[in-house]
Amino acid sequence: MHVLEMRDVSRKYSFKRYFWQRKKVIEAVKGVTLSIEQGTCLGLVGESGCGKTTLGKIAAGIEKPDQGEILLMGSSMLSSPRSQRLLMRKELQMVFQDCTGSVNPRHTAGKVIGEPIRNFLKLNKDEEEGMVEKLLETVGLNKEDRHKYPGQFSGGQLQRVCIARALAVKPMLIVLDEPLSSLDVSVQAQILNLLADLKKEYGLSYLFISHDIEAVYYLSDALAVMYLGNVVEYIADISMFEALCHPYAEKLLSSVLPADPGKIKNMEVKNDENEKPGTGPGGCSYARRCARASARCLDTAPGLKEVSEKHYVACHHY
Amino acid sequence: MIKEKVMDVEGLCVSLLHRQREISVVRDVSFCLEEGKVLGLIGESGCGKSITCLSLLGLLEKDRWKVEGSVRLKGKELPYLNREKIRRLRGSSVAMVMQNPISSFNPLLTVGQHFTETIRTHKEVTRREAGQIAVEMLLKLNLSEPEKVMGQYPFQLSGGMLQRVMIAIALFMCPHVLIADEPTTSLDVTVQYQILKELAELRDHYRTAMLLVSHDLGVIAQMADEVAVMYGGYVVEQAPSREIFCNPMHPYTRGLMKSRPAFTKDRLNVLEGYPPSLMKRSRGCPFYERCRCARKDCLEFDMKETGATGGHSVRCLLYAGEEEVKMDACS
Amino acid sequence: MIGLGFDKFLSRFVKHKAAVLCLFFVLAVIAGGIFAPWLAPNDPNKIELKLKLLGPGGQFPLGTDHLGRCILSRLLYGTRISLGSAFLVMSFSLTIGTAVGIFSAYRGGRIDNLLMRLCDIFLSFPSLVLVLVIIGVLGSGMVNVIIGMILVQWLWYVRIIRSLVLSIKERTFVSAAKVAGTSDMKIIFRHILPNVLPQLIVLSTLDLGSLILHFSGYSFLGFGVQPPTPEWGAMIEEGRRFIRSAPELMFYPGMLITLIVISFNLIGDALRDVLDESVT
Numbered sequence: 019m020h021v022l023e024m025r026d027v028s029r030k031y032s033f034k035r036y037f038w039q040r041k042k043v044i045e046a047v048k049g050v051t052l053s054i055e056q057g058t059c060l061g062l063v064g065e066s067g068c069g070k071t072t073l074g075k076i077a078a079g080i081e082k083p084d085q086g087e088i089l090l091m092g093s094s095m096l097s098s099p100r101s102q103r104l105l106m107r108k109e110l111q112m113v114f115q116d117c118t119g120s121v122n123p124r125h126t127a128g129k130v131i132g133e134p135i136r137n138f139l140k141l142n143k144d145e146e147e148g149m150v151e152k153l154l155e156t157v158g159l160n161k162e163d164r165h166k167y168p169g170q171f172s173g174g175q176l177q178r179v180c181i182a183r184a185l186a187v188k189p190m191l192i193v194l195d196e197p198l199s200s201l202d203v204s205v206q207a208q209i210l211n212l213l214a215d216l217k218k219e220y221g222l223s224y225l226f227i228s229h230d231i232e233a234v235y236y237l238s239d240a241l242a243v244m245y246l247g248n249v250v251e252y253i254a255d256i257s258m259f260e261a262l263c264h265p266y267a268e269k270l271l272s273s274v275l276p277a278d279p280g281k282i283k284n285m286e287v288k289n290d291e292n293e294k295p296g297t298g299p300g301g302c303s304y305a306r307r308c309a310r311a312s313a314r315c316l317d318t319a320p321g322l323k324e325v326s327e328k329h330y331v332a333c334h335h336y
Numbered sequence: 337m338i339k340e341k342v343m344d345v346e347g348l349c350v351s352l353l354h355r356q357r358e359i360s361v362v363r364d365v366s367f368c369l370e371e372g373k374v375l376g377l378i379g380e381s382g383c384g385k386s387i388t389c390l391s392l393l394g395l396l397e398k399d400r401w402k403v404e405g406s407v408r409l410k411g412k413e414l415p416y417l418n419r420e421k422i423r424r425l426r427g428s429s430v431a432m433v434m435q436n437p438i439s440s441f442n443p444l445l446t447v448g449q450h451f452t453e454t455i456r457t458h459k460e461v462t463r464r465e466a467g468q469i470a471v472e473m474l475l476k477l478n479l480s481e482p483e484k485v486m487g488q489y490p491f492q493l494s495g496g497m498l499q500r501v502m503i504a505i506a507l508f509m510c511p512h513v514l515i516a517d518e519p520t521t522s523l524d525v526t527v528q529y530q531i532l533k534e535l536a537e538l539r540d541h542y543r544t545a546m547l548l549v550s551h552d553l554g555v556i557a558q559m560a561d562e563v564a565v566m567y568g569g570y571v572v573e574q575a576p577s578r579e580i581f582c583n584p585m586h587p588y589t590r591g592l593m594k595s596r597p598a599f600t601k602d603r604l605n606v607l608e609g610y611p612p613s614l615m616k617r618s619r620g621c622p623f624y625e626r627c628r629c630a631r632k633d634c635l636e637f638d639m640k641e642t643g644a645t646g647g648h649s650v651r652c653l654l655y656a657g658e659e660e661v662k663m664d665a666c667s
Numbered sequence: 668m669i670g671l672g673f674d675k676f677l678s679r680f681v682k683h684k685a686a687v688l689c690l691f692f693v694l695a696v697i698a699g700g701i702f703a704p705w706l707a708p709n710d711p712n713k714i715e716l717k718l719k720l721l722g723p724g725g726q727f728p729l730g731t732d733h734l735g736r737c738i739l740s741r742l743l744y745g746t747r748i749s750l751g752s753a754f755l756v757m758s759f760s761l762t763i764g765t766a767v768g769i770f771s772a773y774r775g776g777r778i779d780n781l782l783m784r785l786c787d788i789f790l791s792f793p794s795l796v797l798v799l800v801i802i803g804v805l806g807s808g809m810v811n812v813i814i815g816m817i818l819v820q821w822l823w824y825v826r827i828i829r830s831l832v833l834s835i836k837e838r839t840f841v842s843a844a845k846v847a848g849t850s851d852m853k854i855i856f857r858h859i860l861p862n863v864l865p866q867l868i869v870l871s872t873l874d875l876g877s878l879i880l881h882f883s884g885y886s887f888l889g890f891g892v893q894p895p896t897p898e899w900g901a902m903i904e905e906g907r908r909f910i911r912s913a914p915e916l917m918f919y920p921g922m923l924i925t926l927i928v929i930s931f932n933l934i935g936d937a938l939r940d941v942l943d944e945s946v947t
Contacts, residue, residue, distance in 0.1 A: 065524040066495075080842050104848070112846045120839035124861050134847035172610045173381075183847065202380035203551050204607040207595030211604050229524060236597035236604070259599075273529035275554030277596055279578045 027086035061238030128164030174205035376560025448486030568622025686937030700746030764824025
């Protein structure tokens, strides 16, 4: 069963600074179809500006797509009546990249974690307090920490508070938008372990957005690679990691530096950063940087097609 | 090949003067940078690595920071007390590349203006000659269309391109020492890869000594010849790169290496706890609270180097006195 | 409400010695106004031409004016109108400005655009001119001046509050609150308002001084308070004719206005320091 299904989802942003200027349209997400199996984690990797955060916000229900359909447990999110939508919101929670910015600096940890509880569950004060205490302990903090203000926590602790808030109403899916990038290396590992434990314990599903491919590998069961608003490669099983074959995915993988001097890469010249001019609007979005781009790549965009079982690539070469 | 010591740092101590208190931020740090070699400095936030970099450049304000110890550049003590002299050294002999490229540029000046201004403060050249030098430097960093880039404003360039411009500005005077403080942290992995590649090429070309600060073990493993691990203001372990990755000794170094998910699904062996905050510096080993093999006497430990064999030095009581340690107990 | 307890707030505020002094001064003046009927030695409006332009002493601690009225009593009663009207203008314009500013910033889009252009049009006139136009339509008098000042003042607050709200609206914790299912109303009252409140407190304290000055200015020009009602600005105006023979008629109210304005500014500055610190 799919927890969340996104069908052909698009989101455009238009900018107009002055009224005489023409509207500038940026397509952050272009017709993405992805689904997340219940109890699994879908990893989403890509460079900054590729639309992965926008897609995460759409999945969490903060942004509305311009086009497409979102199904939560098989029922449509966008066309459901208001009362039902509110119930659906409870099932989708999110953990943000910048943990300091994502909590109100004037609220205590207890108030931060209690916010979704107050909104979605009708509990009395004692029940709520007990729940907050239990949540704090679940994420590895102390009960007494609920009286502290965000400024009194370290980054890692604050991210735990944010995870507790997302966990509070027992959602089906948590969108994790770069939850590690603002943390120290040793703390990143703690949070990764915590996320893995919570997933197992509560049968949670994650949409894990990150640029850290090693962390994604650790936590995910499926993987999607995004490039300029498109999903260019998708594997339904992370064990097929070695089979990733889209030129961009390959480049991404080859850029990962192993923490082992025995495996030092001799940095051969791969000067493909320089963009080649002359792609039509219809071409493959990666063609300008792709070493293997052919004439066909420049005029028609490849669709996502199944190259082998559970493995989809959007590239003319496969 | 004869190794030449370019920069020699000995017993560097930096403390922050805060409300009549001295908070020691960098404690007894010693290392030397050799020509054409890279010293990697690993550490987490608040461990003092950025302050170390700034103090090497004499960029810390005198009335807020107290800097002790000796820093010799090519055998000569750095003239910290003479503002004019240290200003001349910066940029010409010692250059720095900072973490966040976008905030290191004045948004109102074009890249070209930044470039020519820096060149003209150090070299007596005309505007036009300065422009030519700039274009040459940018070409060396594989930036296509350098003339176009010179006319653009910082916000028009991507992070990777800006970082390249910054490196070009840092390197045009062929400095003896390049200090790179997390040069690729804010960049995408593919861009990081290219920037590192270019840094490596430039190091080989100019034989610059480099201090590369990073929290990313991959970056350090790739680039560094020697690695120093900082924790709580101390360099807790220092060794040649291969040695430290294959045979880490300090419990913190070991924990750090194990906590990286290197394409496994096995449960990560994490370091519990959080890096200590600057304000809470106490006696003894700063790693005490998170250490799995901490002993009572660790709190009394004066953080002297305890073992130094084959260029591998470590500050940990485990390696003091009796040679054989139960390593397995700690891992 | 603003992220620091009252005792902590007090202990920080006390460190600003000048501001504490100013606060006591302002409180004393306010108390003087409130308890004027008991404190005033004489009837402020009782004209006794025989006793005109007396020096300080005896029955009249600060002397008498050109109509033989007690200056101290008039100052005390004048506080009620000068400070009272300033507080009135402030509270009304701040409330309207905050409500409209938050609404405009939070809704965004066309309504926001329309409101802001409207503000631009009004703010392109000097506020003095605008108030004079309003007085011209409504006729002069204290109430009309207050109405005019409110009508002009709230436009400033809309602008400032809108920009404050816009910067907070983009912070991630507002998105986080949406994910947590918080309604828009609650987001405004729980997340946005408490975060703009410190700036508003500072702003309004600083502005109180200038409002007092403005109100007295209108009275001085003869639009506001009509004689014989005691009011500081009006008192300066009345004393103007005797500037050579009896400069103290202008000196006392003028000094009081100056001190009050300075006090509000110093208190505002101190509040800014104290409240800014609370977030970091």
